[in-house]
Amino acid sequence: MYDAAVVGGGPAGLAAALYLARFHLSVFLADAGNSRAALIPKTHNQPFWPEGISGIDLLDRMRSHLIKYPIDIVRSEVAEIRRGQAGFELAAGGRQVICRAIVLATGAVDRRPRMSESDHSAALHSGLLRYCAICDGYEATDRAIAVVGMGDRLYGEAKFLRSYTSTVTALSETGLVGLSSEQHSELAAIGVEVIDKPVIGYRRLDRSLEVLFLDRGRTFESLYAALGSVVQSRLAAALGAKMSEEGCLLVDEHQRTSVRGLYAAGDVVIGVDQISHAIGQAGVAATALRNDLCGATSLLR
Ligand SMILES: Cc1cc2nc3c(=O)[nH]c(=O)nc-3n(C[C@H](O)[C@H](O)[C@H](O)COP(=O)(O)OP(=O)(O)OC[C@H]3O[C@@H](n4cnc5c(N)ncnc54)[C@H](O)[C@@H]3O)c2cc1C
Structure with a gap:
């Protein structure tokens, strides 16, 4: 049983996991490993890397930050998320995971x-x-x-x-x-x-x-x-989350989808597809998740 699961390990998912772990929540992260960011030869608009940085190096830096925290990370696709008694259930990397809430950060795939x-x-x-x-x-x-x-x-x-x-x-x-x-x-x-x-x-x-x-x-x-992209919102659609015609998830100002306990950040959400934006949304989603959970469980130390 985890407080939160993050599905997707691009900039949005990694940032969400970092915030959640720093809130002392127990976190599980599953990532299929095909971040759009890995395709960036060298970004010059990522604040504040004056010499630019490749997407692969940036993702490595982000992951090296995460390993300082007790986050369970698996390289695996999540095929399905089910509603369970305590929140949600999913399977990834041969493990059955139960969690109270989820941040979906599954991105989009360019045509x-x-x-x-x-x-x-x-x-x-x-x-x-x-x-x-x-x-x-x-x-x-x-x-x-x-x-x-x-x-x-x-x-x-x-x-x-x-x-x-x-x-x-x-x-x-x-x-x-x-x-x-x-x-x-x-x-x-x-x-x-x-x-x-x-x-x-x-x-x-x-x-x-x-x-x-x-x-x-x-x-x-x-x-x-x-040529557009295929938004990776299938898991949320199966849970009944509201989305735009293009399949982008619709969220409130705290990154809550229309499904209780399901938050979303990054390219899977309607908005500007940018790393800085994905990270910002992830911080908002993680904070909302923490505050929403806090009502149900005590986080006092
Ligand atoms: C060529 C190119 C250049 C770009 N240049 C820039 C730039 O210079 N500056 C900038 O700000 N942005 C740039 N972008 C956009 C940027 O890459 C994206 O906005 C950013 O990667 C979005 O982050 P994300 O975490 O939402 O999604 P992603 O980075 O795409 O990560 C999503 C992750 O979720 C995983 N996933 C998907 N489905 C599942 C599932 N069911 N189970 C488990 N995991 C799953 C994927 O495998 C992937 O690892 C560029 C994009 C491209 C393609």
Whole structure:
């Protein structure tokens, strides 16, 4: 029996576990080990790392902080959470866990452009492929960039990135850009080129990425993927938690979901997908969980 279980060990889950343990609560953490943060070649917008830091190094730093506390950590996916008499029950790493409350920090998984795993990894790590304009639009300043996506997402990302560089091209892998005539006009007015031909492939060059169309190729210094993501909210959905159309969990101002005892933080929650935000939400979720539990159990020492 634990006071709290944390599901997910990215920045949100690790921060939640740290706060909970420092409240002298007993904590179990299960993590499947596929944090989005591990894909970051080097972040320059994480306050306050002036030299930047890779996502893998940042996660290592976070985990090295956790091992100072008595937190039970297992590397395992949680397949199901059930409501139990004392709160919740879940299975992870061959263990049956009972806990009073849960912080869900399972994140989201980006939809990828159609590239092989090895091309994807190489393009990502060299900055030729990017996923987060808020995170690294600054690094694309005055560069020739393209955005791949469709509809409102393509429109929004291309417009956002136009404030970093004058050379923005919007394209869709299927050739169907899905823009309204107003969106077409607005993008044209700010100098965003729209290509409505299907992409037949990508080729990595020395310092650029070539996007291949049937009749030609176009090279860009970076390609932004605006293809959306699959929010990992399945466990909460099965418990009946309320969520947005995209599957993001809806929470109150203390990160409580609509299911009593279930809190959420990070990319699984509706909001800005940023490490700083995920950590902030985790601190709020853990504090609310602690205060809510305190009503039921004494934390006096
Ligand atoms: C290429 C790239 C660059 C980025 N750059 C930046 C940047 O520079 N600055 C910035 O602030 N943000 C950046 N981000 C966004 C940032 O990575 C995310 O906002 C952040 O990782 C969200 O943290 P999280 O803990 O909510 O989710 P995640 O980091 O994705 O962690 C979720 C964890 O939960 C686990 N999990 C999921 N389901 C289960 C389950 N059922 N059971 C157990 N475990 C489960 C996953 O395996 C994963 O380990 C970037 C993202 C990408 C993809």
